[in-house]
Amino acid sequence: MSNDQINEKGSHEFREGTINDKPPTLTHSPTMEEMTEHYTKFPNAWSHVRYRFREFFAEFFGTMFVILFGDGVVCQVVLSGSTKVAPAPKGEYISISFAWGIGVAIGVWISGGISGGHLNPAVTLALATTRRFPWKKVPVYMLAQLLGALLGAAIVYANYFHAIDAFEGKGVRTVAGTAGLFSTYAEELTMSASAAAWFDEFLGTAILLIGVLAITDQKNLAPIPGLLPVALFLLITGIGMAFGMQTGYAINPARDLGPRILSAMAGYGKGVFTFRNEYWIWCPVIAPFCGAIVGAFVYDIFLFVGGDSVVNSPNAVARAHHQRAANAARPGFPNAIEDV
Secondary structure, X not given: OOHHHHHHHHHHHHHHHHHHOOOOOXXXXXXXXXXXXXXXXXXXXXXXXXXXXXXXXXHHHHHHHHHHHHHHHHHHHHHOOOOOOOOOOOOOHHHHHHHHHHHHHHHHHHHHHXXXXXXXXXXXXXXXXXXXXXXXXXXXXXXXXXXXXXXXXXXXXHHOHHHHHHHHOOOOOOOOOXXXXXXXXXXXXXXXXXXXXXXXXXXXXXXXXXXXXXXXXXXOOOOOHXXXXXXXXXHHHHHXXXXXXXXXXXXXXXXXXXXXXXXXXXXXXXXXXXOOOOHHHHXXXXXXXXXXXXXXXXXXXXXXXXXXXXXXXXXXXXXXXXXXXXXXXXXXXXXXXXXX
């Protein structure tokens, strides 16, 4: 048999098999038990830990990314201003505003679908006060945010360690020199009055909460969930551009306190806490808490109509009306019928 005959025979057999063979058919549809037979919610020991602390981890890493971008850009812009560090400046104030906005957007993308993406103790406290966020979660969220901010600042410090040495001097760390790379310090010329510095942080955080509640209000013009971080990017960038000059727009107690603790540990000393009569506690910590609560109440009192706000809790008259309506709608008992 020639090669052509062999090839023709093999090709014919292949065509017959392709045409005549029928695909196997299922004898029955798989049951739910069969489909989930090998599935387990906790495939290993770590999955139990992750499930229990997932919201904590989300707030931790989300806040860490805020600081990575935020403190990172401040270090790059300020340190590159010295020819000892870089031959030319690497950014301007607008770079700082944009990077802080990007940091918040990335942080919310990381955490928003898991924990809600608070990333800010002032936001957490305001939501617990006005929107019935569980109070038992408040300390957990705040601790995660503080630790995440501290770790983020530590990573930035390690990355720019040698640049800071070149800027200030090897091993030199001063509050007046580079402590402002990590935490906020009010401008001496424009913020000589303590009350003015306090109001600046209060105002910035109130604006933040009004904006946050507006862009998450489903009865307003809320974006689709995947685009929420973009709206927050615009909000944070706008606050930085409009209100960032005088106090550095902390508007987030964890954003300021976590890096401040890190700077004290890194050699800046107690001066980071004694600056202008304990400025750190009343301006970048207390003022944002107050501003957040006031901003949340302003939005809920005048604009929000949802039932999850304490402002919209039904009063005694509304509760009585609801009860009467429920009683009227309740069907009566059917009459008994005897079988004949």
